[in-house]
Amino acid sequence: MTTAVDVTALRRRPGLRRLRVFGQGPLFTAAVLLLAALVAVALFAPLLAPYDPDALDLQATLAGSSTDHLLGADQSGRDVLSRLLYGARSGLLGPLVVVALSTLLGILVGVVAAWRGGRVDALLSRSMDLVFSFPGLLVAIMFVAVTGPGMTAPVIAMAVAYTPYVGRLVRSIAQQEKARPYIESYLVQGWSGWTICVRHLLPNIAPTVLAQSAINFGYALMDLAALSFLGFGVQPPTADWGAMINEGEGALLQGAMLPALAPSVCIMLAVVAFSIVGEGIADRVAKRDR
């Protein structure tokens, strides 16, 4: 076997590269378990949360950690743990939509560019470069300026902004894959380009794309949390990690760390876990192709 899939084209978090040796081992497993737990929390938040996340209890205002409130309460006396558990919902749903849309669009653009080549490729690649040159967060904020705050506009803006990351990767690995004789043998057999792409090319590049999408999930989670933190995304009083950090600022000034710290830690853990899983999948693909 000669050429390996070019995973160097993956968008990576540089600091995490040192952790790559653990990509197959306990760290990878831990990251997968953490993400599974996160999904379970998002799904079963109403069962797991000890309190209504929006219930005000002024007597508990800024309460510290206790058996009543494991992670304390915020300035309005809302239970921080319950808000965290519910916050996993918007924390995952937004990035899920961003990643699903950008992955679909990126695959479409990348495969068409690689398969058709020539002018079609030039046009699509230029378009991706153009989108790439706009900072996604800024575009999302501009969208919000037009539509008003809420998650729809930022999610659409981020999905578009993330598409070139997927599209460029897909284009480069699809080009390599297309040149392989097994794809050419399907052409010689008389299959249409469309069938070959859907049945053979896509399944063979899918693991690499999945790795990129996992890494992107972490980025999207962070970007959307940042938007909510800035007040452009999820609006109070909805429990959301980004918005919770924002609301927790006041508590911080009054010496209560938990309302802002707890959601920050959740965001950080989720982002790191998604990156580790993405890197792990990428390593696995690279090993398989070697």
Place this chain on the structure above:
Amino acid sequence: MTAVTAVPETTGASGLVVDGLRKEFGGRAAVEGVSFTLRPGGSLGIVGESGCGKTTTARMLVGLETPDAGTVHLGGRDRSARARGRAERLARAREIQMVFQDPYLSLDPRISVSACIEEVLRLHFPLDAPARRRRVAELLDQVGLGEREAAALPRRLSGGQRQRVAIARALAARPQVLILDEAVAALDVSIQAQILDLLAGIRRDEGIGFLFVSHDLAVVRHITDEVVVLRAGAIVESGPTTSVLTSPEHPYTRLLLDSVPRPGWDPARISAGRRALA
């Protein structure tokens, strides 16, 4: 000593008729004025050193490259331009199939041996499932593979076994011509001999025409009736394999023959000969 020019295409001409093929890459001609005819059921070798345009020629014949000039006809049907539409694609696939050089890259790693042959049958023939399964077993049997290999993914197979699969897959479309581009070059010598025997048997039984592309003169001598010698994209000599390889007329062919290692072989003299020719 000059290239044979193919008989210009007349109505009802049979076999594979290649006339004046030309292909440029970045302004440089990789193939230049290549013409030859492969009669139905015949076996023609294309030889020449690496980079002389053998693969490019083969790819134009099968339709993976479009020639810049020249024509390719099979059984009188023009197949020089890009195929338009499903019917034309399928018709061309049943004219010419190809076996690629690297058996490690020519099979979809996700598709089992039997499935990869069944796909071809499903595309080309209106067989029901049991008939298709019988035909798959028959094709695999023809290349010396059994049920165990049929169920396997390519990664479980050796290079020789994979090349057998590639041959069975090519035969599945019942082509009139099979192009083999360095089809045994990637295999061990003992496996090479087995595959060459297999191919000779298939040709005898099926009456398929072979176009055998190789840099290996011993292989070509074994399996072809006629041979075309390519140098820098152009034909320098052609004729019956035995006469071309025993009494070559062109100095380049002589040089190719002298380059084959054997007792009394002298690399220095060959290099000198090459310089004289350049």
